[in-house]
Structures are given as structure tokens and as C-alpha cells.
Amino acid sequence: METVSQVIQLFPYAISGGILAGMICGFLGTFVVSQRVVFLGATLTQVSVAGVAFSFLHIINIEGIIASILGITISDHSFLHNFEPAFYSLLFAVIVVLIFSQTYQQKVLTQDGILGIIFVVAVALRIMFIQKSPIAEVSEVESILKGDILFIGQSQFFTLAGIFIFTLLVFTIFQKQLKFVTFDAESASAHGINSRLWLLVFYIVVGMGISLTTRFVGDVFTFAYLIIPASIGLLLSKKVSHVFLTAVIVGGIIPPISIFLAFNYDFSSGPAAVVTMFVLFLIVYGYKKLRG
Amino acid sequence: MEKEILKFTNVTIGYGKKKIIEDINVAITENDFIGIVGPNGAGKTTFLKTLLGNLKPLSGTIQKNSHRFGYVPQRDTVQPLLPYTVYDVVMMGRYSLMGVFGKPTRKDHDAVDASLEHVGIQHLKNYNYNSLSGGQRQRTLIARALAVEPGILILDEPTNGMDTPSHYSLLDLISRLHDDDKLTILLVSHLLSDVANGVKKLILMDKAFFQFGNIDDVLSEENLQKTYSSEFYVNQINGEYVITSKHRN
Secondary structure, three states: OHHHHHHHHHOHHHHHHHHHHHHHHHHHHHHHHHOOOHHHHHHHHHHHHHHHHHHOOOOOOHHHHHHHHHOOOOOOOOOOOOHHHHHHHHHHHHHHHHHHHOOOOOOOOOHHHHHHHHHHHHHHHHHHHHHHOOOOOHHHHHHHHHOOHHHOOHHHHHHHHHHHHHHHHHHHHOHHHHHHHHHHHHHHHHOOOOHHHHHHHHHHHHHHHHHHHHHHHOHHHHHHHHHHHHHHHHHHOOOHHHHHHHHHHHHHHHHHHHHHHHHHHOOOHHHHHHHHHHHHHHHHHHHHHHOO | OOOEEEEEEEEEEEEOOEEEEEEEEEEEEOOOEEEEEOOOOOOHHHHHHHHHOOOOOOEEEEEEOOOOEEEEOOHHHOOOOOOOEHHHHHHHOOHHHOOOOOOOOHHHHHHHHHHHHHOOOHHHOOOEHHHOOHHHHHHHHHHHHHHOOOOEEEEEOOOOOOOHHHHHHHHHHHHHHHHOOOOEEEEEEOOHHHHHOOOOEEEEEEOOEEEEEEHHHHOOHHHHHHHHOOOEEEEEEOOEEEEEEOOOO
8 A cells, every 4th residue: 555655656647647548548449449440550659659759850940930939938847848759749640640541442552551551661760760860879769759657747647638638529529420430431421421521530539649649658558558448348348338438447447557566566667557458358358258 | 204313424434544434324313213233343333432422423424403312331341340239320321411510309319210110120229230130230221321311222232142031021122112112222233133123224334335224125135245245035024034144054
């Protein structure tokens, strides 16, 4: 009990941010898994990391531009401090989802093929950007790129809270359109719903969520939490709303438990969160198998 | 005289710069029952996508009045992992009528119930769509298309992969929708026998060949030879078309 209160005191934002990141991934992951575009999740995490790596080249001083437009000075404690990595992570992800959202009627190439190309190019670009980065050792940049739950501070927490609320709002307000186009885009179009537009909205929201979550908690955590909580939800639930609820609850509960385990047994928090989630998945899968 | 609801004039269909069929002239009138038949790869799906507005014609004009489409896709293209109920799926047919921010009203719920009743699956409304048989899934998709209150019902290969009783039961349902409800129907199939004895008009198509007209005019041995590059006998026995290959022993 003493260790628990110690962890809470030391990492209050890491715990609350981890819960939010897990819930965002659980919610978005349910769509990603049910749409059978799991590889999109993997690709977006790598594209986001490439975007962060690009920011270290400092080709355009985004923070300076924003500061001059708004007529403000950005201090080290400002919300906009260190804004560039998140900006480029988001920009790269949005460009990819713009491309991907237009491929659902693609005749020649498969969506998987397109994502595979983007995936490997993103990994290659990340390496090239890091090599040309003027600011630090490669290993140091790599560790920044990967993100870490324990480094979630106040501004990251509020950004994650903003993403969570924004995502829920979009999917609540436009649930009809998003439900129909993700279920059957062709029929939705035939029945008067602009599938191209709504799939674009869907993928942009998914891209935003994945890219910013990747920036703060890392690619491994994000990808794992997109896939595993949603899979647990699908295994346990017989109603659509219950699948989402289960994925969001599971996604939110495991990160604080894994932070405690990581602290107690001296592991890295990100991998511990992934492995703990996997153990839960194995238990649920075994339970379902036993029950036939 | 029946009212014209959709008209293709000198339309060329295809993807990008690739033309699939040129100079299509088709007029669909109210209460038509049209079969669209051709071999695999003939361009039936491209024609359908163009008709639905999902694909722009490469040239020519398509005039459409205010009738709504009710579309029944090929069953295999709809395989959700999420456990949507039959009722959820049919309600989707009402979404385009609710406006961007609208919620389902009593009228929408009544329309969904009526559509389910109409295709005979009211008792399945709380079942998971994934747990249904092929025939039941197809009826669900037809109910969804009916919930749109369509002017034209378009069915793409509705009997594909079904067992024989479900196959004929579904064709019977489609005929009833036309005969009893006076629905204008477009039925796409690669099975000539499915279409020949049900529809009033026929579109026969292959890449370099397109014929449209009354079934008695279009369904000829010569046209079938041009469509399928194979020879057939076309006979009528007790008013029913019987089509057999000339190459059978």
C-alpha cells in the first residue's frame, strides 16, 4: 500500500495520462480492429514517430511562427513549448490518413500493400532524419522518439484529455454516419451518405488520436493498446456498446497497474503495460476457450 | 405510360481512362423489373456503381429524378466483426433520411419494423447479424434497402452462394416486392436462369456488347452467343424460358 501511494505521489500525471492514453487507444482500436485495418494502426504509429524525428531537423521553426502570429513569448512552461514534435507527428499522420481514406475503392493496389509501402518508408525516413539531426546523440533522439508513460507531464495530460473528449464528441455527434460507413461504405454511398467524406473524417480522428498518443506514450504502447483491449472487448461482449465499453475500461485500468508493477519490479513502464495487457488477453482468451 | 425515373444517354463507363462499355442507352421507368446479366468481368458492377453515382461516367449523360435508391450489396462484402443486431443494420437504411444531426424518431422505428415484417424476419430483430444464415443476412440487407423507402431497389447478385431452398425463397421475395408493392427493381446476376423467368426487361452485357429491351426481344440465341461467346438454345415451355447449352451431350 505504501508503494502504491509512493507511485501516485511520484507520477500523478503518468498514471492519469496512462489511463487516458489507454482509453483513447481502446476506443479507437475497436474501430481499427473491427474495420480490419490493424496494419493502419501499426503504420500510423511509425509515421508519427517519423514526424517527431523530422521535427528534430528544425527546418521550419513552428513554435516561433506561432509565437509571432499570436504575439506571445513561449516559455519553457508554456503549453506550446516543445510543440513541434507533436505538430509534425500529427501532420505526417494526417497526410497518411488522407491518402488511405481515398483507397477504399482502389482497384489495382490493395490497402495492405499501400500501408506496407508507407510503413517501410516511414521507418527508413525516421532513421535518415535521426542521422541528420543536429541536436543530439542518435540514442538520445531514439529515446525521445519512443515516448514514455512516466514522462507524461501536466501539458501532455491535458492534451490527452482534449483528444479523448474530442474523439468521443465526434463519434457521438456523427455516430450514424460513422457507423454506416465503417459497416458498409458502398451501401452508405448508395443510400445518400457521402462515404468518401465520412471515411475521411473517421480516419483523420483516428490518425490524430494515434499520432498524439504515440508522441506521449510511445509506438509500442499505442499499437498494443489499439489491438489488445479491442480484441478483449470483441471476445467478451455480445453488444456493440459493450465492446466499446469493455475496450475503454480495460485500456484505462491496465496502465496504472503496470506502472505500479514496473516501479515495484524495476521494469520499463511501456513494455510492462504491454505485457500486462497481453496477460489479461491470454486469461480472457483461455476463459472463452474453456467455455466453448 | 409509365414515368421515366432514370435515363442513360450515350454513356461510357469505366475507370480512369479505361473504357469498359461505350454508348449505353437505357431508360428505366416506374414499375420496371430489369435483369442485368453478363459473364464475370463484363462490367456489371461498374455499370451499377455508375448508376448509383459512386462512379462518374467517362462520357454521356445520366438523368435521374428524385427517387431514392435502395441498394442490396453482395452479401460477402458485408462481414462486420462488431456484433450489430439485425435491427441496428436495418436502421442504417434510415440514416440518410434523418439529416446530419438527427436521431431516430418513432417514424424511423416504425419503418424499420415494417421492413423487417415485409421480408419475414421480424422475429430475428435482436439477433446478431453475424450469427445469421446466408439467406437471413440477405433478407436483412433487403430490409435495410426497403427502410430507405426506395423508388428503385437494386440487388447485386442476391442469391450468390445460397442453398437451393434459400435461393428460390429469395427470388420469390424479390418477385413479390415487384408484383405486390409495385417496386421498380434492378436485379444483377450472373445466373441467366435466375433472371429470365422473373424480369420484364433485360440488359445483356459484355465488354464490347450491350443490349437493353423487353425480355422477349433481348433474350435470343444470337444475343447470348455475343454475350457469352458460347452457343445456347432458347426455348419456351409453358411460358417459361428454358436455356440450354448447344455443347451439352
